[in-house]
Amino acid sequence: MIINLFIFSILSHSFINTQLLAPNPELFLLLQFLPFLTLTITNSINIVVIGRGDFRKLNLP
Structure with a gap:
């Protein structure tokens, strides 16, 4: 379960980076x-x- 949570966090992290990189640079730095x-x-x-x-x-x- 912990490993699945970690993989999910990596996938959501890359997805959030591609979606929010241009409008929110400080949010990108936080992520x-x-x-x-x-x-x-x-x-x-x-x-x-x-x-x-x-x-x-x-x-x-």
């Missing part, structure tokens, strides 16, 4: 950070999930 933002969010989610799994394994008797 340059969208893939980096989604990548950071998915990485933090993965770290949280993996960290919880390792924590549960460490707490097993």
Whole structure:
């Protein structure tokens, strides 16, 4: 699900760039950070999930 969300964000990002590049240059500059933002969010989610799994394994008797 996280991977699908990331792919969808990349596709929508390229679509928004082609649609809004000419009239809104500042919005285009803002959208340059969208893939980096989604990548950071998915990485933090993965770290949280993996960290919880390792924590549960460490707490097993």
